[in-house]
Amino acid sequence: MAEAVTPFGTTGTTGHLLASLEPLLREWLPRQRWFAGKGRPVTGFTPLATTELLPGKGRLGLYHLLLRVHQPSVPGAPPHPGDCYQLLIGAREVLPPRLAPALIGHVNEGPLAGRTVYEALYDPRPAEVLLEALRTRARVGGLRFERDARQEIRDGLMARLMTAEQSNSSVVYGDTFILKLFRRVVPGVNPDLEIPLVLARAGCARVPAPTAWLQADLDARSYTLAVLQPFVSGASDGWELALRELAKGEDFVAEARALGRATAEVHTALARALPTVTLGQAQLRLLVDGMTERLAAAVRAVPALRPYESGLRSAFTALARLAEAGRTWTAQRIHGDLHLGQCLRSPFGQWSLIDFEGEPARPLAERRMPQPALRDIAGMLRSFDYAALTASPPAPRWAHACRAAYCSGYAEVTGHDPRTDPVLLRAFETDKAIYEVVYEARHRPDWLPVPLSAVRRLSLPDQEARS
Ligand SMILES: Nc1ncnc2c1ncn2[C@@H]1O[C@H](COP(=O)(O)OP(=O)(O)O)[C@@H](O)[C@H]1O
Numbered sequence: 412m413a414e415a416v417t418p419f420g421t422t423g424t425t426g427h428l429l430a431s432l433e434p435l436l437r438e439w440l441p442r443q444r445w446f447a448g449k450g451r452p453v454t455g456f457t458p459l460a461t462t463e464l465l466p467g468k469g470r471l472g473l474y475h476l477l478l479r480v481h482q483p484s485v486p487g488a489p490p491h492p493g494d495c496y497q498l499l500i501g502a503r504e505v506l507p508p509r510l511a512p513a514l515i516g517h518v519n520e521g522p523l524a525g526r527t528v529y530e531a532l533y534d535p536r537p538a539e540v541l542l543e544a545l546r547t548r549a550r551v552g553g554l555r556f557e558r559d560a561r562q563e564i565r566d567g568l569m570a571r572l573m574t575a576e577q578s579n580s581s582v583v584y585g586d587t588f589i590l591k592l593f594r595r596v597v598p599g600v601n602p603d604l605e606i607p608l609v610l611a612r613a614g615c616a617r618v619p620a621p622t623a624w625l626q627a628d629l630d631a632r633s634y635t636l637a638v639l640q641p642f643v644s645g646a647s648d649g650w651e652l653a654l655r656e657l658a659k660g661e662d663f664v665a666e667a668r669a670l671g672r673a674t675a676e677v678h679t680a681l682a683r684a685l686p687t688v689t690l691g692q693a694q695l696r697l698l699v700d701g702m703t704e705r706l707a708a709a710v711r712a713v714p715a716l717r718p719y720e721s722g723l724r725s726a727f728t729a730l731a732r733l734a735e736a737g738r739t740w741t742a743q744r745i746h747g748d749l750h751l752g753q754c755l756r757s758p759f760g761q762w763s764l765i766d767f768e769g770e771p772a773r774p775l776a777e778r779r780m781p782q783p784a785l786r787d788i789a790g791m792l793r794s795f796d797y798a799a800l801t802a803s804p805p806a807p808r809w810a811h812a813c814r815a816a817y818c819s820g821y822a823e824v825t826g827h828d829p830r831t832d833p834v835l836l837r838a839f840e841t842d843k844a845i846y847e848v849v850y851e852a853r854h855r856p857d858w859l860p861v862p863l864s865a866v867r868r869l870s871l872p873d874q875e876a877r878s
């Protein structure tokens with residue numbers, strides 16, 4: 412039987428909570444897929460906010476934590492105050508066996524002494540508390556649960572945590588909604604809320620419209636903590652579909668073309684709804700400098716890049732030369748981390764784009780800056796390459812055909828074929844492949860050969876050899 416809903420509230424116990432959880436969290440946190448500071452020990456925590464959502468003395472306690480996590484700085488990088496993470500901690504006297512994978516540990520002292528604490532999102536009941544709070548637009552401590560007044564949330568929807576490998580955590584309610592909780596949070600509006608809201612208001616149906624969201628107001632700064640949006644039931648993502656077709660020896664050209672069109676529709680809507688700017692020599696210099704610095708940092712982090720360093724840099728110097736010659740580009744708000752896994756196809760064949768957070772490792776201000784739309788296109792082109800290289804046997808021709816079809820689809824909507832801009836496209840593809848090398852070295856070392864193979868290709872000086 413479901414536990415009774417207790418009104419949301421905060422109590423005096425929260426102040427002591429962290430001290431008793433600290434030893435458990437030190438061990439548990441670095442093991443989480445979404446923990447960005449892997450490879451460096453956790454040396455301590457500072458609580459930014461601790462909010463009791465269900466009382467700790469009840470059968471089920473539920474705490475919302477925003478924690479600054481202290482770690483030694485990355486070698487060579489400036490000192491860092493530590494990332495802030497969002498946690499939902501459940502507390503029970505006995506953890507039922509079905510929640511064993513969620514275990515954080517047993518608490519020996521403090522307000523939860525004798526209780527077992529666990530990752531609460533695994534547990535439908537606490538997840539349903541979040542939905543109820545969004546439905547009723549609850550205010551708890553510094554937490555603000557907001558809802559689009561035009562969208563209703565039915566009560567009684569069953570919650571289940573998504574088990575996919577993710578940078579954040581998502582809970583699906585019935586087959587109706589999906590709630591994404593951001594794990595590493597920074598002050599300011601998250602583009603994963605901002606952009607879908609703008610697109611919804613602009614009438615662009617290529618992105619699920621946010622239904623509700625959770626904000627925290629701390630020290631006069633606002634944080635986006637979670638976004639609820641309609642769940643595209645029965646959808647497959649582009650990555651699964653592409654691998655499925657590859658395994659069957661089928662091409663993916665029609666879908667790649669449709670994806671090109673979907674990307675173009677989103678770009679067109681964003682360029683209309685939000686300001687665009689012209690990137691002249693000074694801005695392009697900053698862009699090139701950023702790419703060059705990321706390359707240098709990547710070579711320090713992954714020495715396997717060193718043999719390709721000067722060839723890769725030539726992609727950036729070619730862009731700098733065009734800028735010096737007076738070439739300009741338009742910049743606009745974009746997706747920022749577009750790849751096949753961010754594209755969902757409904758059972759009716761309609762493509763949507765999701766996850767507008769941008770590359771989570773980049774500073775928020777940078778992720779919210781207008782950028783050439785080609786950056787997204789480069790991300791998708793890399794993704795076709797990824798799919799083809801992870802297939803067995805690798806299928807470079809398949810990737811080539813998809814890349815061409817994607818660009819053609821994009822050109823059908825915008826009138827601009829990305830291939831007519833090869834220098835900027837190569838610079839963005841190179842920047843992305845370097846990002847991927849670092850990403851894979853950190854998160855999935857077995858996958859490192861995939862972006863390294865692109866690095867080899869992109870470092871070649873002449874275009875013929877690269878294609
Ligand atoms: N609106 C949606 N409908 C159906 N599935 C979704 C929806 N949004 C996200 N998903 C699923 O959740 C997964 C993770 O979502 P995503 O926003 O990419 O999170 P993360 O930033 O943690 O990677 C996606 O790969 C997709 O399978």
Ligand SMILES: O=P(O)(O)O[C@H]1O[C@H](CO)[C@@H](O[C@H]2O[C@H](CO)[C@@H](O)[C@H](O)[C@H]2O)[C@H](O)[C@H]1O
Nearest residue numbers: 578650748750751752766770793794797847850
């Ligand atoms: O899922 P996120 O939005 O957090 O993105 C991160 O993880 C992605 C992998 O899950 C990573 O994408 C890379 O691998 C994909 C295949 O798994 C491939 O389709 C992409 O092209 C490739 O970049 C993404 O870079 C990273 O930010």
